[in-house]
Amino acid sequence: MSPGACFEPAQAIVTATRLEGRWITPGNTNALASRKGAYILLVGLDRPLPVGAGRSKSGQLPAGIYFYAGSAYGAGGFAARIGRHFRRDKKVHWHVDRLTLEASRLAAFIVENGNECELVEALMESNSVAIALEGFGSTDCSSCRSHLLTIV
Numbered sequence: 616m617s618p619g620a621c622f623e624p625a626q627a628i629v630t631a632t633r634l635e636g637r638w639i640t641p642g643n644t645n646a647l648a649s650r651k652g653a654y655i656l657l658v659g660l661d662r663p664l665p666v667g668a669g670r671s672k673s674g675q676l677p678a679g680i681y682f683y684a685g686s687a688y689g690a691g692g693f694a695a696r697i698g699r700h701f702r703r704d705k706k707v708h709w710h711v712d713r714l715t716l717e718a719s720r721l722a723a724f725i726v727e728n729g730n731e732c733e734l735v736e737a738l739m740e741s742n743s744v745a746i747a748l749e750g751f752g753s754t755d756c757s758s759c760r761s762h763l764l765t766i767v
C-alpha cells in the first residue's frame with residue numbers, strides 16, 4: 616500500500632484529541648446539509664508536491680499524510696466547502712486545491728461550530744504532528760504558524 620493510502624495513524628491522532636466531531640468521506644457528504652463549523656481535512660499525497668503557501672512563501676511537500684485545518688461558515692456550510700475539497704473537477708482557486716487535486720485519498724473531520732485555530736492547537740498538543748509548511752492557510756490568522764500539519 617502506498618504511504619498516502621494509509622489513513623489510520625492520522626485518524627487515530629485526530630480521534631485522540633479533545634475535539635468532538637465526526638468523519639466525513641467522499642461517499643457520505645449527503646449528511647452534511649448546511650451545518651457550519653471548522654474541519655480537519657486529511658490529505659494523502661503519494662508524490663511530492665510543489666506548493667505556494669501565501670505570504671510569498673513556497674515549498675515542496677514530500678509524499679505523506681497532511682492535516683489541513685479550515686472553516687466552513689460561508690453559504691452552504693460544510694456541504695459546500697467539504698464538497699469542494701472532495702471534488703475532482705475544479706479550477707485551482709486556493710492553495711489547498713493543489714493538494715486536494717493531487718490527493719490519493721481524502722477525508723474530513725468536522726466540528727460543528729468549531730474554530731479552525733483551536734483544531735490546529737488540539738492537533739499540536741498531541742505531539743504527534745508538526746508544521747508541514749510555514750504560513751500555509753494561515754495568512755489571516757494571528758495565532759497559528761500554519762494551518763497545514765503533518766505526522767512527525
Ligand SMILES: [Zn+2]
Nearest residue numbers: 732753756759
Ligand atoms: Zn489559525
